[in-house]
Amino acid sequence: MKAEEVWTFTVEMYGRNGVAPLCLELQERCDLDVNMLLFMFYLGQKGLAPHSISALENAVRDWREQVIVPLRNIRRFLRNADWDSAQKLRTKIKNDELNAERIEQELLCDAVETIPAGDRMAPARAYLSPTRFDLSQPECDAALERLRACMLLSPKA
Template sequence: MSANPFWDFSLAVYGRPGVPACCLALQDRRGVDVNLLLFAAWAGLDCGIRLSDEELARIDGSVAGWREEVVRPLRVLRRRAKAEDDAFYRRMKAAELEAERVQQDRLFAAGALTPRAGGSSELALANMALLVPGGDPALAELAGLLAAR
C-alpha cells in the first residue's frame, strides 16, 4: 500500500478488463483527462464524496500545467515511438506512467480526501459525469465496470 490511496485505487481499477478501453475512449473522443476521471470515481466510490463543478475545477487546476507541459507531450512521444522503436517506446511508456503518478499525487493532495465508508457507484458516476457533459456510452460502461467491485 502506498502513501496515496488514490494511486492504489487507480492501479487496481485500471487493471480490470474493459476499464482502459473506456477511459481511453473518453480521453480520445471527449478530451477527458483519465487521471481526473479516475479521481472523480475514487472520490465517489472510496470516499463517499459528491464533488461540485467548482471543486472538481479547482482540483483539476492544481494539475493542469503538469498535464499540459509534461504528461501530454510524453503521451505524444510514446504514441509516435510505438511504430518506430520498441526500446524507446517502453522508456516513454514508463516515463508517461511516472508523470501520471506525479499528477495523481498532486490530485490526491489537492482533493484532501480520505477513504471512508459510504461510497457508491452512484456518487462515482455523478462525479465522472461532470467531466463528460451530455454523457457518453463509454461513461455508462465505465460506471458499470467500476460498480462491479
C-alpha cells in the first residue's frame, strides 16, 4: 500500500466541506481515531477491507497515545494563549501533529493485510460501530452516511 496515495486521499477528503467538523465531533465524543476512519474509507474506495481492524489499532496504538495525543493536547492548551510566542509554538506543534498523523498512516500502510470488499462502505462501517465506540447503530449509520455524502464517495463498487 502506498502511503503517499493514502495521505493524498486523506488530505483531500478531510478538506471537503463538512468532513472535518464531523470527524472532530466523533473524535471528541468517542475517542475515534480520525486517521483510522479515513484509512477505512480509502480501503473501501479501493475495493478492499482490512483483515483485522484490531491488528491495525494495535499497530498504531503506542504512536497515537505517546505522540499524537500529547501533541494535540499541547496544541489545544495553547489555543487560548494570548502572546505571540505561544501562538508561534502552537503553529509549530500543529505542524508536528500533522506530521505525526502522516507517520501513523505510514504505520497503517505497513501493517494492513487486506481482503476484497464488495461494499465500499464495509471497512468504515466495521470501524465506526457500536462494538468499538459508545454510539448506537443509528448514530454510526447516520455519521457514516453524512461523511460519505460530504466526501462525495459512491457507496457502490
